[in-house]
Amino acid sequence: MEWLWTIAELLVLVALILTLGLPLAVIIVAFRRRCSHISADDAHPIFEDPNSLKQVPSPSIFDPAEKYISLIIPAYNEEHRLPGALSETMNYLQQRAAKDKSFSYEVVIVDDGSVDGTKRVAFGFVRRYTIENVRVILLGRNHGKGEAIRRGMLHSRGELLLMLDADGATKINDLEKLENQIRREAKNELKLRDGVDSGSVSRISDIPIVAFGSRAHLEEKALATRKWYRNFLMKGFHAVVLLTAGRGIRDTQLHKTTKHQCGFKMFTRAAARKLFSNIRLKRWCFDVELVYLCKHFGIRMIEISVNWSEIPGSKVNPLSIPNMLWELCLVSIGYRTYMWKIST
Template sequence: MRTLLSVVVPVLNEERRLPATLVGLAYALRGVSRRTEIVVVDNGSTDRSAEVVRAHRAGPVPIRMIECAERGKGAAVRAGVLDTDSAFVGFCDADLATNMDALTPTLAHLFDGVNVVIGSRAHPMSDVRARHSVLRQAGAWAFRRAVGSLVPGVADTQCGFKFFDRATATAVFTPLRTTGFAFDVELLARAQQNGAVIAELPVRWTDVPGSTFSPMRDGFRSFAALREIRELLDRETVSAPVLSSDTVIAEVA
């Protein structure tokens, strides 16, 4: 039987959070009537992350691990997604900042024909509990402004909860070149180019301490990546949309 849903989790030195993450994900997925799986992508961890995954007790939801030698969250997610053949595939962060109760409406929208479902902290019905510094808040605001021309109409490109139907996943992840934290922008820009129907979903999101994102180091790189993404997409010959005639961005209640 073909797997219905694969959930990819990129991991870099997450030995402390992984046990609870795997339990929480498996619990969220066990209510799905058809086959699901969790794919952990070890992105060069130097701690016991890989051992934690291998030692995790097998349950009704299969958990497997692959390795991605190319560093970067974008590279790890791409490797995980392209290693699956399920009908639907997506990814979430190892800290489970986005509550997994969003999975049920996500699947409902995918079954209804939505090509891309993304968690949106900017949705008016989202419950966001953030403890970011003033510097990080200012950087996030500036980043959203800069992203607007690349992915028009999408309020939150960076929430670590995104799911795709198989055709869309193949179309946007195969040519993905951004390996760092800004990879979501390239993904969504490519989805729009392909005429994808994109739905922003309200989420319960909690800022979890221990993020590997550095506002100074990674923030600067992310802004530089936006310019590279624009140049990359401008250089490419964009084929006619293959998913639908018009891109639709839906705010889902």
């Protein structure tokens, strides 16, 4: 029986270490990230033109816009899925630019430390479409989807900024749904503010608005066809949000907004400037922090149904749950203890 007591004592010791150690680890990491959104890594990257071999300094989200729309695509080991999605995207953008001479665009590909041929594929599109229209940011090592998007947003030139996944899961022409709704909302806001109907794109971009692509209308079908572990992750993620998120994060609006959204989101420049200069989560749960920051700033959030389909090769897997739990604990502790200050 003595060995049973030894095992019991070891289990109690492990339980104590976990009980005391995990909260302490969360607090330490949250403290270390209090200024991570303004780290030295945010120094402006230099875009290299593979055609002329000249270096092009990157802009800042705080600079005046130079393009109508920027598309930010985070890519981690997307050598096989990126070419098809990018080709479809560029075809759409070129056709629209040919019809509307006032339409200008850029695509910013953020290579999040890929170890396959993603960099080669990305620079191939720069050579084909020129650095004026396609640019690549190399992060060097893998940081996470949230950090890749943040870096891309901070160095984009658009009046409107769209984040989308590298797999092409959402039809690119659905950006018009988000764009049109943002323009309507902004014009209504301008009418209330100025008492006039302004069609100025530059003024519309100054109204903080975020449009989330939603797949709520596809949820019933998706549950029946999606891989079992992705349904499990989705349900688990929603449960974890409700259990761990702090006050202001754990509410019906956030749960509803994060439940059905996909990686297809559009921001006015004013909204992107406020949100991505503050966001700290680096991986999957940055969506939760985005919604929290929107609520903090009073930024209008709208959900719009988009055409979405599951593409093989997803980076989400059952091992993502511990990371999601970890990040939700970080965001809860960070904002609850006021370690994470929000700059205006």
